[in-house]
Amino acid sequence: MHSTSLAVTASALLTAASAAPQDEHPFQRIATFTISLNTSVDDETVAEIVSATPDGLTLVYTDSGTENIGFVDITDPANPQADGVVAVLGEPTSVAVRGGFALAATNTSVDFVNTSGNLEVIDIATRTIVRTIPLGGQPDAVAVSPDGQYCAIAIENERDEDLGTGEPPQLPPGYLVIVDLVGDDPADWTRRDVDLTGIADLFPEDPEPEFVDVNRLNVAVVTLQENNHIVLVDLPTGNVLSDFNCGGPDLDQIDTLENGLIEQTSSLDAVPREPDAVAWTSAFTFAPADEGDLFGGSRGFTDWAGFGLPLFEAGNTIEHLTARIGHYPEERSENKGNEPEGAEYGVYGPFARFLFIGSERSSVVLVYRMVPTLIPGVSMPMFVQVLPAGVGPEGLLAIPERGLFVVANEVDERDAKIRSTIMIYERNGEGSYPEIASVDQPGTSIPLPWGALSALAVSQNSDDRLFTVHDSFYGRSRVYSIDNGGDTALIEAELPLVDTMMELGNGLRRIKVTLPGTDDFEIAIC
Numbered sequence: 001m002h003s004t005s006l007a008v009t010a011s012a013l014l015t016a017a018s019a020a021p022q023d024e025h026p027f028q029r030i031a032t033f034t035i036s037l038n039t040s041v042d043d044e045t046v047a048e049i050v051s052a053t054p055d056g057l058t059l060v061y062t063d064s065g066t067e068n069i070g071f072v073d074i075t076d077p078a079n080p081q082a083d084g085v086v087a088v089l090g091e092p093t094s095v096a097v098r099g100g101f102a103l104a105a106t107n108t109s110v111d112f113v114n115t116s117g118n119l120e121v122i123d124i125a126t127r128t129i130v131r132t133i134p135l136g137g138q139p140d141a142v143a144v145s146p147d148g149q150y151c152a153i154a155i156e157n158e159r160d161e162d163l164g165t166g167e168p169p170q171l172p173p174g175y176l177v178i179v180d181l182v183g184d185d186p187a188d189w190t191r192r193d194v195d196l197t198g199i200a201d202l203f204p205e206d207p208e209p210e211f212v213d214v215n216r217l218n219v220a221v222v223t224l225q226e227n228n229h230i231v232l233v234d235l236p237t238g239n240v241l242s243d244f245n246c247g248g249p250d251l252d253q254i255d256t257l258e259n260g261l262i263e264q265t266s267s268l269d270a271v272p273r274e275p276d277a278v279a280w281t282s283a284f285t286f287a288p289a290d291e292g293d294l295f296g297g298s299r300g301f302t303d304w305a306g307f308g309l310p311l312f313e314a315g316n317t318i319e320h321l322t323a324r325i326g327h328y329p330e331e332r333s334e335n336k337g338n339e340p341e342g343a344e345y346g347v348y349g350p351f352a353r354f355l356f357i358g359s360e361r362s363s364v365v366l367v368y369r370m371v372p373t374l375i376p377g378v379s380m381p382m383f384v385q386v387l388p389a390g391v392g393p394e395g396l397l398a399i400p401e402r403g404l405f406v407v408a409n410e411v412d413e414r415d416a417k418i419r420s421t422i423m424i425y426e427r428n429g430e431g432s433y434p435e436i437a438s439v440d441q442p443g444t445s446i447p448l449p450w451g452a453l454s455a456l457a458v459s460q461n462s463d464d465r466l467f468t469v470h471d472s473f474y475g476r477s478r479v480y481s482i483d484n485g486g487d488t489a490l491i492e493a494e495l496p497l498v499d500t501m502m503e504l505g506n507g508l509r510r511i512k513v514t515l516p517g518t519d520d521f522e523i524a525i526c
Contacts, residue, residue, distance in 0.1 A: 346398025
C-alpha cells in the first residue's frame, strides 16, 4: 500500500516564483448566509454543494433537507440576499452551472438496489425546469468542463452500510455519465455512459465513483473512494485513459485514541487514502481530499501527477494544525481525525494560485498557495492560511473573477443553535484568523493541544500574560499560559492539574444524612 513520492525533495524544487509577493492573510470572511432564509426558519436545511453563474453574481446550491435548488444574490458579496428556490423531485446531491442553466443531479432511488436519479436542467432566469435527463442510477457529483461542452456525473449507487459487514461489492455497480452539451438548447443534449467495472483492485465489480472534476483538456478525474482508486476518463471519446490504486502513507504523531485527551503520539502504517472530493491543480495534476471511508483516511490530501505519482503528501500536518488552533476533533481520533472532505482550486492571478481543502470535522478550510517548481507544469502546495467555516464544510467554490471564495456548510441542528450556511470570503480582506494558537511542546514538533477554553485571567505582572483553562470536555484539567503580545495570542505552556498523593481525593469524606420521609442517601463534602 506504500507509494513513491517526491514530497521529500519538494523544498529543493522551488523556483524564484516563490519569492513573488505573498499575502499574509489572502482571504477573509465577509458574510454568512443562513440557508433557511430561502425557505423557513423551521426547515432543516442542508447546503452541500455550491456553484455560481458565469458572472459570479448568483450562487446556486443544493439543499437536500428541503429537496430544493437554492439561489443567493451576491451582487454585494458582503450582503448576500435570498433569491428563491426551485423544488426538484428527489434529493439533490450536486449542482453545476453551464451558461444560463443549473444542472442539478437528484437521487430518486427507492432503496440501495433499485437505484435511479435525474439531471434536472433549470433555466436560471425563469427558475423553471426545462428538461429532465434520466441517469439510470444514484448520482453523487456533477462537473461541467471549462469549455462548456461536457457534463460528467459520478453515478455512485452507494452501498448499504448496514448490510452484512457494510463492505462492497453491493450491486448494482456505479458508472460515469457523460452528457454532451451540444448548443444552447437542452433538448439537443445527449447522454453516454462509461463502464468503470473491472478496473479497481479491491472491488472491481463495484467501483462506487464518488467525485469528479474536469480539466481544460476535457479529461475527467474520478475518485472511487471505497476502492481507494482513481480513474481518468477522456470525455470526448469516453475512453479510460489511466487508473491507479492510491496506496497509503505512514502516519506518525497522530491521535488514534478517543480518551478525552488530545495526544498526538501514535502511528498508523500504510493508511489507505480513500479520496473523496478532487480538484485539478493544473492540466496534468490533481489533488483529492483523502477523507477515508471503509478502511482508512490519511487525514490530509495528496497532489498527484496524472499517471499516478504522488507529488505531495500532507501527512500529519492538518492534524497538527487543527490541534494548534483549537479545532482538533478528539471524538474522531479513532476514526478519521479531522476528516478532510472538500477540495477546490482557483487562479486569482499569475502568482496567486490557491488550493483549498475543507476539513469536515474540524470546521475549517486550509488555504495553500501552489508554488511552481523546476519541473515544468508541477507546483507544490505551501500552507498560507486557515479559514473559519461553519459546521461541516462540504462544498467549496472559487470565484477568482470577483476575488471571492465560497463554502457551503451542511450541518443544521436548530436545537443546538447551529444552522446550515453559505459563507463568503474575499481575497485581501481585513482581519485574520485564528486569534489564538499554540507553540510546539518542548523538544518536539507536536503542538500543545487545546480547545474548549472556558476561563480567562490576566497576570498581575504583565497585561501581555494571560491564563486560561479548558472545560470538562477533556479528561484532564490544565492551566494554559498565553503570550498576548503579538498579532496572534500564543499558548506557550501548559500546567496539568494533578491530585498529588490523592490529597484532594482523601479530603473528601462521605456522611449519611436521613431526612424525614425519605430513604437514606449519601452526599460528599470536603
